[in-house]
Amino acid sequence: MSLIFSRQCEYALQAVLYLALKSHNEMTSIKELTKRLDIPYHFLAKILQDLTRKGLLSSLKGPTGGFGLGMPAKDITLFHIVEAIDGVDFMHSCVMGFPECTGKNPCAVHEKWANLRDGVYTMLVSKNIAEMAKNMRKPEYQSA
Amino acid sequence: MSLIFSRQCEYALQAVLYLALKSHNEMTSIKELTKRLDIPYHFLAKILQDLTRKGLLSSLKGPTGGFGLGMPAKDITLFHIVEAIDGVDFMHSCVMGFPECTGKNPCAVHEKWANLRDGVYTMLVSKNIAEMAKNMRKPEYQSA
DNA sequence: GAATATTCAGATATTTTAGTCTTAATATAG
DNA sequence: CTATATTAAGACTAAAATATCTGAATATTC
Numbered sequence: 001m002s003l004i005f006s007r008q009c010e011y012a013l014q015a016v017l018y019l020a021l022k023s024h025n026e027m028t029s030i031k032e033l034t035k036r037l038d039i040p041y042h043f044l045a046k047i048l049q050d051l052t053r054k055g056l057l058s059s060l061k062g063p064t065g066g067f068g069l070g071m072p073a074k075d076i077t078l079f080h081i082v083e084a085i086d087g088v089d090f091m092h093s094c095v096m097g098f099p100e101c102t103g104k105n106p107c108a109v110h111e112k113w114a115n116l117r118d119g120v121y122t123m124l125v126s127k128n129i130a131e132m133a134k135n136m137r138k139p140e141y142q143s144a
Numbered sequence: 145m146s147l148i149f150s151r152q153c154e155y156a157l158q159a160v161l162y163l164a165l166k167s168h169n170e171m172t173s174i175k176e177l178t179k180r181l182d183i184p185y186h187f188l189a190k191i192l193q194d195l196t197r198k199g200l201l202s203s204l205k206g207p208t209g210g211f212g213l214g215m216p217a218k219d220i221t222l223f224h225i226v227e228a229i230d231g232v233d234f235m236h237s238c239v240m241g242f243p244e245c246t247g248k249n250p251c252a253v254h255e256k257w258a259n260l261r262d263g264v265y266t267m268l269v270s271k272n273i274a275e276m277a278k279n280m281r282k283p284e285y286q287s288a
Numbered sequence: 289g290a291a292t293a294t295t296c297a298g299a300t301a302t303t304t305t306a307g308t309c310t311t312a313a314t315a316t317a318g
Numbered sequence: 319c320t321a322t323a324t325t326a327a328g329a330c331t332a333a334a335a336t337a338t339c340t341g342a343a344t345a346t347t348c
Contacts, residue, residue, distance in 0.1 A: 002146070002147065002148065002149055002150040002153065002230050002234075002335095003146065003233075003234060003237070003239075003241075004146065004148050004234065004239060005146055005239070005240075005241070006146040006305075006306095007241065007305080007306070008305080008306080009146065010240055010241030011241070013240045013241070014240060014241065014242065017240075017252065027324095029323085029324070029325090030324085030325080031323095031324090038243070040306085040307055040308080041307095041308090042307065042308055042309075043306065043307050043308080045325075045326085046307090046326095046327095048325085049325075049326065049327080052325090052326095059324095059325060059326085060314090060315075060324085060325080061313070061314040061315050061316095061323085061324050061325045061326080062314060062315025062316050062317095062322085062323060062324050062325080063315070063316050063317070063322065063323040063324060064315080064316065064317090064323085064324085065314085065315065065316085065323075065324045065325065066324075066325080067325085078253070086146050089147075090146075090147060090148065093147070095148060095149070096149075096154055096157045096158060096161075096222075097147075097149075097151065097154030097155070097157070097158065098158065099182070108161065108271070108276040108279070108280055109222070109267050112263075112266075112267040113267065115263070116260055116263045116264060116267065119256075119259070119260045119263065120260060122256075123253050123256040123257065123260065127252070132252040135252070136252055146305095150335075150336095151335080151336070152335080152336080171294095173293085173294070173295090174294085174295080175293095175294090184336085184337055184338080185337095185338085186337065186338050186339070187336065187337050187338080189295075189296085190297095190337090192295090193295075193296065193297085196295090196296095203294095203295060203296090204294085204295080204344090204345075205293085205294055205295045205296080205343070205344045205345050205346095206292090206293065206294055206295080206344060206345025206346050206347095207292065207293040207294060207345070207346050207347070208293085208294085208345080208346065208347095209293075209294045209295065209344085209345065209346085210294075210295085211295085
């Protein structure tokens with residue numbers, strides 16, 4: 001089996017989206033995230049630290065510490081998160097894995113995949129996470 | 145990084161498509177496939193055996209032996225191959241990995257992903273490999 | 289029947305991804 | 319200043335995916 005994004009990346013998307021629901025400057029602990037999202041604690045910790053190093057999140061130690069967005073929610077799209085965790089090789093590689101597949105030398109589904117891939121790109125960039133958070137009343141998160 | 149199909153599955157798609165170019169009843173050795181497609185010999189062998197067990201290919205031992213399609217090329221789609229190797233969980237799972245994501249309780253990109261996923265399905269079933277082979281003059285295969 | 293070319297089956301090895309554990313650093317509250 | 323709650327960092331383990339190896343089975347040709 002194989003998904004379009006790695007598990008790490010899925011967790012990252014979920015976590016950042018959760019943080020986008022919070023008010024600016026409010027810090028959220030790994031403990032809360034792990035409970036609400038049902039993600040293994042230490043694994044999530046590593047992902048959040050990674051996103052922090054890359055500037056998408058900010059963090060603060062100590063009691064009242066935790067993680068928050070590293071920039072305004074309106075400046076973050078899902079694409080930024082995918083880019084940071086999985087990279088975006090899927091944007092320019094053949095869906096059947098042919099190394100030589102190009103516009104000049106296309107595989108049997110080259111064009112169709114190109115369209116779909118553009119659709120994925122659009123899906124990832126067309127809304128920022130502030131807009132997403134607005135239309136989202138935490139349906140997917142486990143109650144506290 | 146993460147691709148939509150596993151490497152195994154990519155190799156399977158490539159191999160079956162290559163076999164579809166051959167005339168009915170012609171057997172092709174792993175050696176030829178491995179050379180033309182640049183896939184590790186023993187890894188490809190395992191994949192072909194798997195596809196044979198599942199009926200998509202047929203095989204014959206001995207000199208003049210090898211692999212061929214297990215049913216008429218017009219009855220095989222890319223979907224069959226993906227189904228056999230990776231499975232098709234991606235057809236009904238949330239792209240962000242939310243376990244509870246459903247139509248009633250959708251994630252932020254539920255609808256968009258549903259459309260794209262249907263597009264992928266269409267891409268995989270709309271042509272059989274006989275049609276594909278017809279319009280394909282082996283551009284993606286390394287010369288012998 | 290012997291030699292050879294192939295697939296078959298299963299064990300092993302390697303690499304990547306996923307997940308865990310432990311200790312240190314740091315901020316807060318009292 | 320001390321106790322405590324947090325993140326940071328890195329080592330470690332586990333599982334899955336990818337790849338390799340070896341010997342057996344089988345079909346063909348001579």
